[in-house]
Amino acid sequence: MKTLVIAEHDNSTLKAATLNAVAAAQAMGGEVDILVAGANCGAVANAAAQVPGVTKVLCADNPAYEHQLAENVSLLIAELGASYDNLLAASTANGKNIMPRAAALLDVGQISDILSVEGADTFKRPIYAGNVIATVQSADPKKVITVRTTAFDAVAAEGGSATIEACASVHDAGVSRFIREEVAKSDRPELTSASVVISGGRGMQNGDNFSLLEGIADKLNAAIGASRAAVDAGFVPNDYQVGQTGKIVAPDLYIAVGISGAIQHLAGMKDSKVIVAINKDEDAPIFQVADYGLVADLFEALPELEAAI
């Protein structure tokens, strides 16, 4: 059995999500290769070659792949897919964008967001916003899969020595063009890889009050997140959103502030190791999943917390 893992990267660094996807690939057994599709992405290929247990890194270095446009990269994956049994990517914005397109080109289904590998063709995945876990079996000869990164412990980033092979295939579908990217600049860790996350909900009342979370986040080296209610209310941008339709996080410590605990939010954070909830409504559902609940007015509790840590 051979599995190709599609690397998550920005042409200069290999993103940690790739290491979770490799873990899922190894759980399936057999040989694991990594595809790095980008432009001037040699450094990423070198990093991918260091991942232990990887046999070969395919480096498709071409301007057509610079921004990893789904229309182009899916054609490449579908071509390379001929020699693999499984095609895997992390369930990131990129993975979600590209993989179903590759699956349809190969005329196979996709299994999205797997939580575990139960057998060569059997997987667990969340449905209905994580309220139900389904065990599903693929009938396809070739499996296209996206991996929920929080469900698989990352493999080591170093220690391996895979061969790097240049892949000269160029696919430019000619229907899409990258214009620009506005990536929020922040000194804080990324939401999905931070070991501490502090999130605000509708109880924060407005976007300015999110500054109350910043001091605490600074002290704990935490990422700042938000509930969908806070995003819908316009307090913070959508990329803060933790939940089924936002980001799935599983940090060592998750602090939910002014968040009631709607199902769809819980789906995005309930695998955190320790959950703290601060809410003035003692009946808020968030307390049902919190290890430590504090019934308090957040506008009093947050400054106190910042001072105490």
Add this chain to the structure above:
Amino acid sequence: MKALVAVKRVVDYNVKVRAKADGSDVDLNNVKMAINPFCEIAVEEAVRLKEAGTVSEIIAVSVGESSCQEQIRTALALGADRGIHVEVEGKPEPLSIAKLLKGVIEKESPDLVIMGKQSIDGDNNQTGQMLGALTGMGQGTFASEIKIADGAIEVIREVDGGLQTVALTLPAIITTDLRLNEPRYASLPNIMKAKKKPLDTYTPEDLSVAVTSHVTQISVAPPPERAAGIKVEDVAQLVDKLKNEAKVIS
């Protein structure tokens, strides 16, 4: 410009869905059904484009059992001009739905296809991208803003850590994210008017599509329960617990 909007009938987002005791499937007896929230955003976007004079006709299409005509009527009440129902029994998978939508596209030749990024039942997030592959159209997934000018569309996409803007040649496929718009409510007169709007029905045979199954659901189960912890008295006790009991801060 003609816009095709795909809508799906799903369990209302307020319903907490549970697995049946025997684990065979989820329990959907007597639960409220509704239009998928992301599809509702897709309909709203098409209606706004029509109000702005960019789009001249909106066709709402749904793939599923006859009951999904209710959701087509909802889309018609929100402002779509006519409906197409592709009648399929059971739960067709994303790849089959994409093939059926491609069949509808071949009949209707829309300039723009707008659909939700995912449905809140299967949570697959696949159909739009698959339709892109099958038709060769560009895809603007997870869209938070779109602008149409000179035969092209600019799409601002929600990506990890920020926003990405891409330009696609038309026809193109857009999948909606939450911030694209806030859907309106259908007014009573519009709900009445929607009943008189045309609604055609196709079978998969009409579209020359074989509906196939690629993934079988073997069983379902509730997620692992997380036990509730304790309530702390104050911030001082909270910090003490985090330091000395949970040992997650130092």
